[in-house]
Amino acid sequence: MHAAQIKTSSVESDTMPIDTTDRRIIAATQAGLPLVTRPYHAIAEQLGIEPQEVMQRMNRMCESGVIRRIGAVPNHYALGYQANGMSVWNVPDDRVSELGRKIGDLDCVSHCYHRPRHLPDWPYNVFAMVHGRDRAEVEQKVKQIAELLGDANQGHTVLYSTRILKKTGLRISA
Amino acid sequence: MDAMDRAIVNSLQGGFPVTEQPFADVATTLGLSEDDLISRIGNLLVQGTLTRFGPMYHAERLGGALTLAAMKIPPAEFDRVAEIVNSFPEVAHNYARDHAFNMWFVLATETPEEIGRVIVKIEHKTGHIVHNMPKVEEFFVGLRFEA
Numbered sequence: 541m542h543a544a545q546i547k548t549s550s551v552e553s554d555t556m557p558i559d560t561t562d563r564r565i566i567a568a569t570q571a572g573l574p575l576v577t578r579p580y581h582a583i584a585e586q587l588g589i590e591p592q593e594v595m596q597r598m599n600r601m602c603e604s605g606v607i608r609r610i611g612a613v614p615n616h617y618a619l620g621y622q623a624n625g626m627s628v629w630n631v632p633d634d635r636v637s638e639l640g641r642k643i644g645d646l647d648c649v650s651h652c653y654h655r656p657r658h659l660p661d662w663p664y665n666v667f668a669m670v671h672g673r674d675r676a677e678v679e680q681k682v683k684q685i686a687e688l689l690g691d692a693n694q695g696h697t698v699l700y701s702t703r704i705l706k707k708t709g710l711r712i713s714a
Numbered sequence: 715m716d717a718m719d720r721a722i723v724n725s726l727q728g729g730f731p732v733t734e735q736p737f738a739d740v741a742t743t744l745g746l747s748e749d750d751l752i753s754r755i756g757n758l759l760v761q762g763t764l765t766r767f768g769p770m771y772h773a774e775r776l777g778g779a780l781t782l783a784a785m786k787i788p789p790a791e792f793d794r795v796a797e798i799v800n801s802f803p804e805v806a807h808n809y810a811r812d813h814a815f816n817m818w819f820v821l822a823t824e825t826p827e828e829i830g831r832v833i834v835k836i837e838h839k840t841g842h843i844v845h846n847m848p849k850v851e852e853f854f855v856g857l858r859f860e861a
Contacts, residue, residue, distance in 0.1 A: 558776055566776065572759075572768035575752050577735055591734075598732045598769070606775045609728035612755070613766040619723070626811065626818070637851060644853030652853035655782065658845045662784075662815065667847075697813070705808035706800040706819070 558606065561589065562597055569598075573610075621671045623700065625678040627685060628664035630657075630695040636665060639692055643668045646688070648681040663695060675700065715763060718746065722754055723763065779826040781848040783833065784815040785840070792816070795840045804832045815845070 558566075564587050574582040580598065584591040601607040616624070631639050636654045643666065644652035651669040668685060672678040682698055715723075721744060731739050741751040758764045773780050787795045792810070799805055799819060808819035823829050833844045 563776075566769075566771060569768050570771060572766045573730075575737075575756050575767070577737065577748065577752075579736065580732065581734075595732050601769075602732070604775070606772055608770040608772050610730040610732070610769045611728045611767070612723055612726040612730075612758070612764050613768075613770065614723055614727065615762055615765045618761070618763045640851060640853040653782075653849040654851040654853070655847040655849055658847070661786075662845065667782075699811040699813045699815070699818070701809040702812050703810040705796045705810055705817070706805060707807050 558601075561587075561593075562601065562606075565594060565597055566601075616671060620673050623672045623675045623678045625670045625672070625675070625682065625698040625700050627668045627670050627682050627696060627698045629666040629668065629685070629689065629693060630663045631666055631689065631692050632694070633665065635692055639689060640666050642688055643685055646681075646684065648672070648684070664697070670698070715758075715761075718744070719754060719758060719763070722751070723758065726755075726767075773822055778822060778824050779829050781821050781829050781846055783819055783821055783836075784845045784847060785817040785842050786814050787817050787840075787842060791842075795842060798839050799836060802832060802836065804828070 565583065568583050568586055573579040576582050578591070580594045581591040584594045587594070598607065598610075602610070629639075629643075640652055640654050643649055648670055649668045650671055651667070653667045654665060655667050657663055657665050670678050670681045670685075672681060678698065678700075682696070686693055686696065725744065726740065730736055733739055735748065737751050737755075738748040741748045744751065746754075755764070755767050759767060785795065785799075796808065796810075796817065799817065800808055802821075804821050804823050806820045806822045808817065810816060811818050821829055821832055823832060829846070829848075833846055837844050
């Protein structure tokens, strides 16, 4: 269902030319597509440009990865995925990429990142977000990751969310 | 949510077409009418089963920047600090978590330079250190939730 993607954020930020018209399209669609028969035409009309241009630009943004995907963004809580555990791992620095990729390949992991340690309080350098219907399911999945890492696991913990304090989409201005 | 709603949620988490009548194109594959599909998506949004329907943008590729930041806040101060942190428009998500590092938020800014500036402002206003944990490498993004 998904292929692992390996990217380095510092590289990609310089490589993607987005012009003013793209930004206007982004600003007009980031809250969602209009739920009408011809949504791209509706956006075009709103922005005063041709529908073909809106579609061409959106296709190009899909190809270049500016748009990750188009579709439904489910509220995982509403779908019964009540437990959301941020598992964090301390693995040897020289094996982070190799092990991070292996963790990311697991079906139960939604996001997996290498992040800096903040010693002495925070020894963890790999973050893997694990979702489950309850904590038992999350714990089971965390055990799977621990088994996968074996000796490379120099310590881990799971942080559960207890409250959503704020949740808004990313806002991109035109 | 009935079986058709589930099918919509499961099959439409990506790949929505960029065509003249995309809902009609998708409705055909689901065995629905275009109107029915549009109204079902509308209902799923109203019910809160979907948080959004549309393109998901890759912030860093737009020249923007994202980071994850964590704070250790004493329980007595937690709500006050949360209010200050949430008041920043650059804070996209903020979660309380059960750890000494108990407040975790995502900062999204239009330029990488702004991340540092916002962190300094949050530290100044709250009186607490912000631990910046930007991603060094991304291994995977894009879980699909099964309804």
